[in-house]
Structures are given as C-alpha cells and as structure tokens.
Amino acid sequence: MSVVKYPDHEDAPGFPVGSLFGSAPVGLVILDGQGKAKVSNAHAGELFDRLGIPEDLNIKSRLEIVSASDSASVVKGTFNGETLIGKMIENGGDELLFLLTEGELEQLLNGVDAYRNLMLDVKAIFDHSYDVIYVSDGNGKTLRVSSACERLWGYKESELVGKTVYQLEAEGVYKPSITREVLERGEKVSLVQTTKTGRRLLVVGTPIKDASGNIIRVVNASRDVTELKELKAEIDLQKQMMEGYRQEIEQLRENEALERRFIARSSEMRRVVQFAKRVAKVDSPILLLGESGVGKEEIAMLIHKWSNRSSSPFLVANCETVSAEMLEQELLGADGQLGLIDMSNSGTLFLEQVDRMPMSTQAKLVRILQRGSSEDQKADVRIIATANEDLKNRLEDGRFREDFYYFLNIVPIEVPPLRARREDIVPLVLHVLRGLNDLYKEDRKIQPAVLKRLEAYDWPGNVQELRNIIERVYVTSEGQWITPDALPHSLALSGQEAEAVQVHKLMPLKQAVSMVERQLLEMAGRKFSSTTQIAQALHIDQSTVSRKMKRYLIEDE
Template identity: 45%
Template sequence: MSVDPHLSLEFAVNSLSSGFIIIDRQGMIQFINQKGATLLKLNADQDVKKSIFKLVPGMDLSLFSHEKQSIREVQIDNRKLIFNYSPLYLDGEIYGISGLFEEEKYYEGLLKELDFHKNMSLDLKAIFDTSYDVIYVSNNQGITLRASTACKELWGKEEKELIGKSVYELEKAGIFKPSVTRMVLEKKETVSIIQTTKTGRRLMVVGTPIKDENGEIIRVVNASRDITEVSRLQSELNDMRKLMEGYKRELYDLRSRTETETSLVYRSIEMNRVISLAQRVASVDSTILILGETGVGKEVIANYIHKASLRSEKPFITINCGAIPENLLESELFGYEKGAFTGAVKQKMGLFELASEGTLFLDEIGEMPLTLQTKLLRVIQEQKLVRVGGTKPIKINIRLIAATYRDLLEEVKNGTFREDLYYRLNVIPIKIPALRNRTDDVLPIVLHFVEFFNQKYMRSKKLSNSALEVLQQYEWPGNVRELQNIIERLVVLTEKEIIDESELESFLFIADRQQSENVIVNNILPLKECVEEAENQLLELAKRKYKSTSEIASVLGVNQSTISRKLRRTKK
C-alpha cells in the first residue's frame, strides 16, 4: 500500500501531545498545532502570521543565532516551557525555525515522542527509497521538498541538489520535461504523462494534488516509473510487427497521399498519372469528362477534384443519369415551377441550382436521353436554365464534371449521343484504368477495405499471404466496387480470424470458373454484339434466380442503378 509522506507527517504532528511551531525569519508564525497554541495561550487559527516576538515574552531574534538544534526555556506565568528547535534552510540560508515544546514536567515524555517521530521519519525514508515507484514531493509553489534516492539515476541529480529547487527551474534546465508538478498546479487535478529526462530516461509519471479542507493545493506528490526498458522492448515489438505486416505498412504510407476527405488508395503508376492530372485541373473551372468502366471509382475522382478546387467549401452534388426515369430526370436536374405538372404543388430547385458556386457531377452521362441532351447543351453554353413549367431564366455558376463507362464517340456515330454536347463535355478527359490493368493497386485497396470493414463491424479479420495472392491475381471484372463487396462479405461472413485461400473459393473463384465453363461461343460475330448477348443472357438468368434488382446487383458486383438501366435496355 502506497503511503503519502505529507499526510502521514502532518497527521503525526497534529497528533502530538506536545506543541509544535514553525516561525519564519521575521518571527512570523507560519504554523502552530493546537497543543502548542494551548501552551502559549494563542489561537491556532487567528495568531498564525502574527509575530511570535510580540505574543510570547522571551522570544526574540536570538532564536536565529544558532545554526544547529538548540534548547531554550521560556517562562509563561508560573509555567516553564522547554523549546527544542532547529533552523530551517533554503538555498543555504536560514529562512526560519521549527520547534517542539512542552512544559518542563512533560519534557521527558516529549523526548520519547521525538524519538518516536524520528523512527517514523526513518520508516518513511525507507519507504521512499525502496519503493518501486520513485516519489517526488513539491509544495504549492513548485518547490521540491523531497525526492527518492533513485533521483540520481533517473534525473542525474542527488536528493540534496533537488530539494529547495523550483520544478520550473528544473524543467527549464531540461532535468525533466515536461514537469508534471507544473501541469498539476495549472490544471488543479491529477495528471498522467510520459516524461523524458536529461539522462535519456522515459518515465511514466502520475502527479497527484494534495488539497486542504478549502480545496487549495498544499502539496503535489509524483509517482514515477522508469519505462525506458519497456519503451525499448515496445519499439522492438513494433519493428517486428512492421516486418510481419508489411502490406499494412504500405497502406499507411499510401494514406499520406490523401489530400482530401475522400480516400484515395493507390500505388500504381497508372493511377498516379490520373491523380496528377486531377490535381492540375482542380484549380481551373474547365469541364471534365471522366471515362472508365463501372466500379473504377469515377465519383471518387470527381469528389477529389472538387475538394482540391477553389469551390471546395461549396456543394458537391451528384446524380446518376441512368438511375432516374426519363420523365423525372429533367425536373431533378433543372427544377420545376408550381403547377408544372400534376403533384407540383410548389416550386422546386433542381440540382443545377443546388450546386450553385460548387460542382455538379453527372454520372453515367451516356444514359441521358437525347431530348435532355439538347437542354443540357443549352444550359452549359448559356450558363442559364429555365425550370420545368417556367419562363424566367435563372443564372447558374457551377463546375461541371461528367462521367461515363460508354465510348461516347461510338455513341455519337450511332446517333445516341449529340456530337456538339460530346465536345462540350470532353474539354479535359480523364481515363481511369480498370483494376485489372493496375494490379499494383489491388493489395493496398484490399487492405484498406479490410481495415475499414473491421472497424465498421467491430471485427479483427486478417488475410493470409495466399489469400492476398489470389485476390491480386483475380481479374476483377467489377473493378473496385466488386472488390469492396467481396471484402465486406469476407469480413462479415467468414468465421476464422485469418481468411485463407480456401475461404475465398466460395466467394470468388467458383463463380469465376462456372462463368468460364458456361460461356460457350459457337460462331464468329462482332465483339460488341457478343458481349451484349452474353450480358443479356446473364441478366435473364439473374432475374429468374433473384427477386430484386438489389440482389442481382450484389451478386454481379455492380450497383443497383446499373442493373436497373441494363434491364430497361433489354426490354426495348
């Protein structure tokens, strides 16, 4: 059990059957116990800070003429008091005295009492010097009162070199930093910190304030534990963990590239080029067309550009043009006036207006009907729009970013996309390569999603090296979105903490092999027609097997809007 030396000594002094007094150099009473006040016929509370020379006959400046312990007799009425007092030193100078006193007839008992407290002091010193924790005691001014003998090893100073010194002075000299005593006095509460010393030690220090009955701090007691060796071992352990978890370390390194709230995890040269281009165009307002397969992260790049632009504090509004029915898309984009159609009981701002001063991201722009393409072109050219059912032009100021998985030039040739709109959108094209064409990004992205879903679902799953190799070799037809879905399923559904290659088969490769075995091409035909026919058959099979578009999207590794769009296409 830890013993607080201050409380123990104060309890001992107040429990004395003899008087005890502390007087400063000017003779002012700094402390007197109740017994002492009774013997001197004083009030222990009211007469503190008053001159002993005026209150007690026989007390004068000669008290300070002795440099060692002295005894003096004082006559009060018909009683003789025996004072046994000693000088108190600060920085080598006497700043006061402390004394025990009693009536002459009790002096023999007083000597026994002094002997008892001498032994108690020795016991406390033994506790100080043998405690596993190093104890350091300061007063409410930060002046060092006591320190364990281990201070020489920890702070490079002996006890006598510390006692009487201010912790502020010691901190400034770098003996220890930061000073926990200073922090306790500032915060007026217990403080726990890691402290470094001039001798190169690391200490876990807990500073505790000791308060009087008025809540004022009178002492600060610090308990310090040398954790230098623990820190060294911890450092070695961390190094080993870094070696064992090299992939995770690479992920953390990649995170340093993140310049916005959007997570950009990449390592490949191909994606580095994409990000470099995005950074260059972020500061201008040129229209951008982002190209890439479904699931490669077109919206992530669009959001990255917005966050890196001068419009970053303004709205970033996104809409998937293929996920909203044609009859609703126009009113979503441009808004409508009250009474424009049945149910329009009040006017509504469109997404162009909501994105004012910010960025509007039109995802899957290739799915926009030709009729709306014409109006979109006019809005881009004139920077004005008219709400559905309205007549008043409304000025807009937005940064436009569009995206598509389609070959828009091919769509222009087929007559399904306006040529003039294509050139309006294709000011700065950014092509995001498919995940299978940037395999260096697979492992960082895998580890990113493992950690993300571990945190989200409070799991601690890890992937074995063989599992990581399998994931890296997979083609990822659904790109990053498919990878994300697979990792989420693995984290949620696998029972083992370590996910190995065998765990992946039921999630990944069986479906892959079945597709390879079931897809049979008997005739030579144009590649595009072959792909479309295979896609139509796959969708038809999925419709028969699953009840909702969300289930189909999950199984095929794409989003629901993509499935809805493709199913509408097959009905035509």
Template identity: 35%
Template sequence: MDMQSEILELELDAIVKKSKDNIVITDGNGVVLRASPNNYAIYGSSTDDLIGKSVYQLEEDHIFSPSVTIKVLNERKEVRVMQNTKTGRSVMAIGLPIFDRSNEIIRVISFSHDLTEIEQLKEKFKQLQKKIERYETEIQELRDNEQIEGNTILKSKAIQQIWQLIKRVAKTDASVVFLGESGVGKTHFARALHQASERANEAFIDVNCSAIPESLFESEMFGYEPGSFTGASKKGKTGLIELADQGTLFLDEIGEIPLSMQSKLLKVIQDKEVILIGGVRPKKVDFRLITSTNQNLSEMIKHGSFRQDLFYRLSVISITIPPLRERKEDIAMLAYYYLQKFNEKYRMRKSLHPATIDKLIHYHWPGNVRELQNMMERLVITSETNIIHPDNLPSDIQMDRTQKTDSLLLKNMKGKTLREAMEEVEILWLRRAVKQCKTTYEMAEFLGISQSNVVRKLKKYRIKAKPYQHL
C-alpha cells in the first residue's frame, strides 16, 4: 500500500470511528466492509458481528429492519428509511450508492442517525396536546357552569336559580320586587329582567326614590301642565311614569317613597292612568313595574309607614338577592370580571396574586358587590406593580376575622390587671396556634411550651381545637 492510500485509509477509519452518526459501508453485493463502533448502542450488534455479514442476512435477523442498503442496491439511488431496532431505538437511515466508471455499484455507504429522543419528545408533545385539549374541554365546561350572561356572574347556585326565575318572570308583565342589602345588585337584576322581556326595546326608567325630595316627588313622578304652579315651566313637564309608557318603570328604594304619594302611585298601578298636576284628563300609560328595597316592608306596614295594599300590588313576584358573603363562589369571578373591565377602561394590564384572591374570598363584604367593584377600580388605578398583592388591599381586607378579634383584644387590655392582660395574650396566642398548627404537638412547638400544657390551657380557656389536633 502506497503512502497516499495509507493516509486515505487512516482518514476513512477516523471518520467511521469518530462520527456521531452510525456509519456502515458495504460492497456492491451488500457485504459489510466497515461499521462504526456505536453500532452496538443502536443496533445491538458489535462491529465484529457485522463485518463480513451480508445485509440480506442482517435484515432477516432483524438487525437492520428494514435495510437501507438493500433498498439502495435495488433502486440504485439515494434512499431514506426509518428503522426500529432490536434495542428499541428509532433511527433515520440514509443510504448513498457509489458507482464505478461502468456505472456499477461498488460501495453503499449508510448513515444512521438516532432519533429516539426526538421521537420521545414528539410523543410527549402529543400527550401534552391531548392534555391541553382535555384541559380546554374542562375549562369550557367550567365556563358553561360559571358563565357570565349579560354581565351577570352565574357561578353560585343561588344566583343561577335567581337568573332562571328572572328569565321565566320576564315573559309576563307581573310586578316584581327585588329585596336585599344595599349593593347586592338589585338594579342590575332589574335591568336584566327588562332586557329579557318583550319590552326590551322600549324605555327603562330608573327612579331612585330616596334621591327625590318629598316636595318634588309628585311633580317628578306625575309631571305637570304648563303654568300649573308657581315656578313651573311654561312648557310643562312629562312625568317619569309617563316616560315609562310601553317600557319598564323601576322604582329603586321603594321604601323611601313618601306616604302621601303611595295612594296616588297605587291608583296609577291599578288604573294604568296618570293625571298631571294641573290637569284634568287622565292619560293612559302601559308599563311594567319593577321595584327594589333594602328595607323590611312588612315591618314598615306594622309601623304605618307603608301601605299594605300597595305592598301587595308591588310584590306579586318577590326575589331576594343574597349578600355577597353568602355566595363566596361568586367573589373570585366578580373580581376578575371587574379587573378586566377596569384594565380596559384605564388601559392597564393588572393581575391578581393568588393570595390576594384568597383574601378577597375570606372578606365579609359589608358593601356587597358595589364595594368589590369600587375596590377593584381603586386597585387597578393605585397599585404600583402589575401584580396586585395582598398588601395592596385595604387593611380591613388584609386582616382576617381572627386577626381583627386579636387586635380588638389588645385594645381591650387597657385598664386591666397584669394577670388579666396575660390571660388575654395567652388566648390570643392559643387561637393563632389552633389556626396555624395541625396537632397539639405542633402547637406546643409553636408556643414554646409542653403539649400537656397546651391541652390544659385549651380546656382552661374553652378554646375548641379541631378533632385531628388532639393527636
């Protein structure tokens, strides 16, 4: 062998041995001449097992399955095939024919690249896609169950039942009174009832009875003829009741209507006619009446401040909206709804930290939905970071009820003896331990006293531990 041939041999040997791809070289009959050392890892056969063997036999033995070399010999061109080896590998094999001057194949060189990891990644990706599809389905189901219809959060069962009742009642012209605390959304549900009715395309006249002075109530509600009294407009004025003709008249805070006006309102409801101040001829009016109040009308009837006959006319259908503290399922969705609303309004991108949501859910919301709405608007405007953390919340919301009780205890210590104050402190710390720890042993470690001492003090101060905390 001359020097040039020896160098070429060394170069070829180095390429075969050092290549990251598996290389197999056969002659024109498919007999293996050279093979990379990494054949064993991929095909489960060592170099010595392959050299001198025919690729036809190796394919029968499922070493090369299928053999890319055989395909090259048959098709006389470059071929690519995917192989699954006995070692469980996925391999991409490329076969290249080498022709002599007579156009006969004298060599076939195949390169095999292990794609097992890529195939595994593809499989994982498919699994992830399936999971994503499943999650999307579950999310859609949650959205169906927790839908927002007409800007109404329908997560809690109580609100879902109210919504179904509203849709049924909307098909009739029956008078409806919404009951509930201030801020629960009575006006919102009144508008929803109007929008679901056949009068949806007509006027919705919203009258806050508490905002109209008693001296102006009659003129505002019934209207007046031109020059009917001193200071009256020369053109006269159409009353709010007449404006609601063919539409819906919503009397918010009906409990605030002056007693002197209740009989006149009752007559309008009964006769569907209104007489303007200074007028003599009644005008026909056709309206759907919806009212709301946060007062106990039955008690007002007992005290003589509300007419019983008017009450019966108003409350053909009575719907009570529960306070927000009694439908905690709605709090998170309402918070996210108003967050999105005010983000759009103020062109912000604020989000809520999970701990913030937890604080909102555990707050008792004395101002109900109105308080939550106002607070979310304030947080979107005032929070310095895009993530709204618990420390951005008002102090009343940051403190849970236990903390508020503890704070009150500390204030009440003023003027007490040292012994009394020490007992108050013990109670405070024991309550914290009960809340934070799982067992009385953990409480003991938390408080720095013995477990038996913890049990004794809990009994002394009649502090109830959870069943599992006695372990």
C-alpha cells in the first residue's frame, strides 16, 4: 500500500493532514467516492501492508457498520483473520476513516482507564489534602486551588480562579502573596501568610520553569499554623526545635551531676543554697546578684532542678553577647520562628547579664511576660536573671526600665564572692583537681603550701578564675606534686604577703598590733577604692575602717 505524504502546511481535500495527520498513532485514511483509499498516514500504510490490503480495494465495502449517527459511523471488518475497528466521518464527497486493530484498541482503552484513574487520584489528593494547594501561571493568574481554600481563606475555588494574586492580595484575601514573592525573586520561597479570616499559614511557594528558565507555573502548599505553640514540628521550625531539644537533653544531664558537685562549705554559701531551694518551689522571678564568676548560673540550674518545672526546658540567653535586634529575635522569635520565651514554655528562661539588655528590648519583654502578646496568653515561663551591676543604680541613671526592675526584683539573691567565703576555696580546688585527674587518667596532688596560698588569694575572677588557674598549673607543671613554683606570679605574691608579718625583736604588744593594723590598711587602700570594700576584705565594719584611717592620718600629721 502506498502512502501519500503531505507537507506540514498542506491539506487534503476537506481534511487537515499536517504533521498531526502523518504522525498520529492510529490509522487515518481518506476515502474517495468509490470507498477506495485516496490518502493514508504512515500507521495506516503499515496496517495495509501487514494485512495485504491492495491499493485499489473498496475498503468501505468490506466494513460492517456497528452503529451510526448523522455524521459518523462506527465500523469493523476482518482482513486476513485480523479484525480492524474504526470510525468513519463524512465530509462532503470524502470520508475520513480511523482504524485500529483490536489489540491497539484494547491498549488505548487501558491507557485511557489508567489516565482516568490517575486523574481521579490526583483530584482526590488535590481536593481533600489538609494543605491548600494553589497553582498560578507565570503572570500570577490563579489556575487551580484545592477545596480547603474555603475553610482557610473563606473563598470557594470558583471565586479565586481567574483572578491574579496581585488583585487578591490587594483585596486582603491573603498577605503577603507567596506567588508574587516567587515571581519577584525567581526562586523557592517559604513565608508565614495571614488570611482575611485571621488564620496564619506557613506557605512554601515553588516555581516551575521551562527550558529557557522562564517561570510558567507557581505551586504553593499551605499549612495552617495558627496554633503555633502546638505545632512544634513545622517545616521551618524543625531545625530550631531539634537544637532546642538537644540543648535541653544536655542540660538535664549536666543538672543531674550539678547538685553532687556544687561546693557550699561556707556558712555564707549554705545560706544562699538553702534560700534558693526554698524559693524554687514558687514561680516568682529571681534576680541573682554578685560578681562575675561566682557561680550564678549553677545556682540558677539548681533552682530549676528543684522547681516544679524541672521536666521542662532550661534555656539561656546572654543579653550582652548579641545586638539588640538579634537579642529580640532570639527572645521573641521572628518570621514564624519560635523565640526562647515560647521554646521555654512551662520551663525556665535564664537571662544572663540582664543589666546589659537594651531599653527597647526590656519594654517588649516585660509586656509579654506580664500581659502576654496580642495573639497569645501570658507567657508561662519562670525568669531567673543575673546582673553584675547594681540595677538600682542603672534605674536611677535612666538606663533600666522601672517596670522591668520591679518585675525582676521580687526575689533578689546575693551570691557572695569567693574571697568572702574562703572556706569554699580548698574544697573547690580539690574538686577541680579530681575532675582533671579523671579526665587525664592521672593522680596529681597539690602541696599544702600551694593550698595555703590559694586560700589567701582574693580571687577577683571568683570560681571561674580558680578553675582556670588550677587547670593551668595542672597542665604546665611536672611530676606528681604541684608545688608553689607552678603558681602564677600574682598568686606567688599573695603567698609572700601571707608570710609578711614577721617579728624580729621584742616590742610592746600594743605597738606591734598598731603596726600591723596600719600596714594592712595601707595595703588595702592601695587595692580598693572605697572603705566599704576595704572593710569587706579585712572583715571589719566600715565605720571601724574610717575611724582607724582617720587616726593614722592624724598621727602622720
């Protein structure tokens, strides 16, 4: 059977026969008035050749009409034992015949059924998904929206399709338009969207591009995150939440050992710990005061462990190490991400160096802690804060908010410096030494002369300085015993000062006491700037310091 081929732009009489005619996957034959093939495509030519149908055969006469309408008939016929099924369409003097073998028809029908089932599945997913699926073209025109749009946006699909996202955004149906953001940026976008009905949706917009890189579709998937506190595993929050859980687990492990290793031998420190244990059972804010390095964070962790919130997070925010903007984002959250206040829900938030918190952040924080935000209930979080500087002085200087000061200052706890609780120094040294021996699998010891000098030192950096110095002498000294030679110069001098009171000749006791008294006052005066600090170092009253210094001043004159 010969096949008549036409260029893409030509037509057979009465029928278009361009590239679609020639490449169609079914047999197409144009019959003349005698029922003979006048034009056929490649597929029909293959069928005729395989079945031995001659070119001049009156095909129409060999076909049986199965059903007919005004303009078309369904036909079938058998050629060399194989049945052909087709459809014949009349058009003027010619007729167009579609032909398929029974096997091809079965495959075609199976394909149609599979496609129909696939479309049903897609439609079911599209319409009944918990997410809203939103499809727009490259110009922002809405093409398709799943049925959940009515529940979340308050609009039916028919009210949205055909409108542009720019128009819908201007009408306040949703803000911002994620499709607009995708079209402007040319990339995938994830943002929190607010709807006209007051819902908050976490939306991920994905651009679909053609071979030239032009956006031809934008597909959005939306998730209702209005109740953000209950949805702790949303797409953009997973990493942050997992990090929070990791920190929480590590903190809980540390807290288990904290109580066993907390050193409080002195009466001053025992009073602090006992008071902290008593107030741990209430939810009042606690303000830990004292010099840097005295162990305020360890006390805060003990308070959390003793409280009814011990099974919830204990999270830490340092108010000095980041900028004001970053601190606000860390505490309050931003762009749909949880802040530390939300993450420490039902737990404890530890604010380090709260005296360094910017005034603007104080205002926002105290409002949320006292009254709650506009969307949520009052924050269920216990605040423990530390301050190195006297907050009352900052308040009087206008550098600290009055309402925040009184919010924090409900239960103040003053943690004494290490020089005011010298009974704790040697136990702390031995505790640090045991930890280093366990770490390095050694059995190092400290000579009593070293312990004496360490106990005499004033430790301006407190417990943190003690830990650092013990580790330094541990790793830099040789042999099993740590000797005075290993001590830093500052501690060696303190040891010399401890032995400075020597008597070389007999004198009246009153005169000797007066000499020692005077030397101590002069030494303390060089080290400290106020009589209060001198009195604290010498363990006497401030009035005694003033009286004695005045007396020695008169004697000099």
